[in-house]
Amino acid sequence: MTTTNETTRPDHAWIADITMTELERNPYAAYERLRREAPLAYVPVLGSYVASTAEICREIATSPDFEAVITPAGGRTFGHPAIIGVNGDIHRDLRGMVEPQLQPVEVDRWVDDLVRPIARRYVEAFETDGHADIVSQFAEPVSVRSLGDLLGLADISSDTLRRWFGQLSRSFTNASMTEDGEFANPDGFIEGDVARAEIQAAVDPLIDHWIAEPAETAISHWLHDGMPPGRTRDRQYIYPTIYVYLLGAMQEPGHGIASTLVGLFSEPDQLEAVVDDPTLIPRAISEGMRWTSPIWSATARISTAPVCIAGVDLPAGTPVILSYGSANHDTGVYEAPTRFDMRRPPLPHLAFGAGNHACAGIYYANHVMRIALEELFEAIPNLERDSSTDVEFWGWGFRGPTSLPVTWEV
Structure with missing residues (x-):
């Protein structure tokens, strides 16, 4: 079967000029043109085919002719077996390991008691100041602290968790490839x-303790649940999924909070409606x-058989990045x-993905964001964006505001 490489067509030669800097700063223009002219195309800077429309992303994500594969940069960052790139x-074992704590009935049992005091504590730290950076002082800290406590990392500072998250994020999105297929x-x-070395040094002693004395933490459950009596999962088997959580699961609620606020600031009447009626927050x-999907273009699939998608013939073993x-x-x-x-x-949108690799933490993430915004608007109903600076978004794999200065009258 002959593969149609979209960049070989004269009218699609522009695809070879797409740069990583362009995608990280503002991917929308390039992807708008991809959707219009080449919705499934090989993008050289990424070393992969890219799906850019809702129809093609959903088709590939749910197709029996594709299975999950981690991007090269993701595999280099997380190692194997990371839950987002295995089949x-x-x-099934890794999903069965993480999902019990994330079922709605389980999340409803503890999420308010976990997240609300954290959100309230961070708001109280700046609510009398009249100004704040919502990303660094609220959205990201609430997200990393909530997940850190859920995982069992309560003694690791929020600043350390945020630093790990940033380091893993930049590594995961270091995706630019050469013509020879090298990084x-x-x-x-x-x-x-x-x-990763710091994470293992901090978490290894906790795992030693949880092996001997199981606790009500997510990582302890991952070690023990579904295992025969007296046995636990090997720590090196679960570490790649711990890294996935310390990046994606920490990033999504934090940047979702911040992006939602930027969107509301752009529509003052909608912001006023939400502040007046918190039931509109969801x-x-x-x-x-x-509007700004936190996991923007970080997941991929690989064809398991020759397949034709959107008029493009893909041989078996062809990876495709899904640009949600x-x-x-x-x-359309x-x-x-x-x-x-x-x-x-x-x-329906695709911010949480689709198919059997859709985000396992959809329900949890939505509640973290809801509770955080409830607490923020309750404490500071007159929140305004600081219009003296522009809001800059960054990221192609993961995307969100780099900062969000706000002001209010005290």
Whole structure:
């Protein structure tokens, strides 16, 4: 079967000029053109085919002809077996390991008691100041502290968790490839290696303790649940999934909170409606996650058989990056998708993925974001964006505001 390489067509030669800097700073223009001209195309800087429309992303994510594969940079960062890049029995075991604590009935039992005091504590630290950076002082700390405590890392500071998250994120998105299929910036993985070494040094003693004395922490459950009496999962088997959590599961709620706020600030009447009626917060979050998807383009699939998708013939073994952030701006699905509008008709989005590798923490993440925004608006209902600076977003694999200065009258 002959593979159609989209960059070989004269009218698609522009795809070879897409740069990593462009994707990290503002991927929307390139992906808008991809959706219009080449919705499934080989993008040389990524060394992979890219799916950019909602229809193709969903088709590949749910197709029996594809299975999960981790991106090269993701595999280099997390190692094997990371839950986002495995299949078959290993995937079933890892999903069975993490999902019991994330079932709605279980999350409802503890999420408010876990997250609300954390959110309240961070708000109280700045609510009398009249100004704050919501990303660094609230959204990211609430996200990392909530997940850190859930995992059992209560003694590790929020600053350390945020630093690990940043190091792993930059390593995971160090995705630029050469024409020879090598990493263009191999030194870009060093800080991820440093983070992993620090994580193991901090978590190994906890694992030693939980092996002997199981506790009500997520990692302790991962060690013991579903195992024969007297046996636990090997720590090296679960570490790649711990890294996944310390990046993706910490990043998604934090940047979802911040992006939702940026969107609300762009529509003052909608912000006022949410502040006046907190029951609207989940609608605002859903739109915020569509508008700027935190996990923008970080997952991939690989074909298990020759397949034709959107007129492109893909041999078996062809990886395809699923650009969910692009899919959520598909004009074939959403009217005026670049505008934040929580009043648009409720349509399903792909911020949490699709298929059997959809995010296991959807319910948990939505509640973290809801509780955080409830506490923020309750304490500071007159919140305003500091208009003296622009809001800058960053990231192609993971995307969110780098900072969000706000002010209010005390």
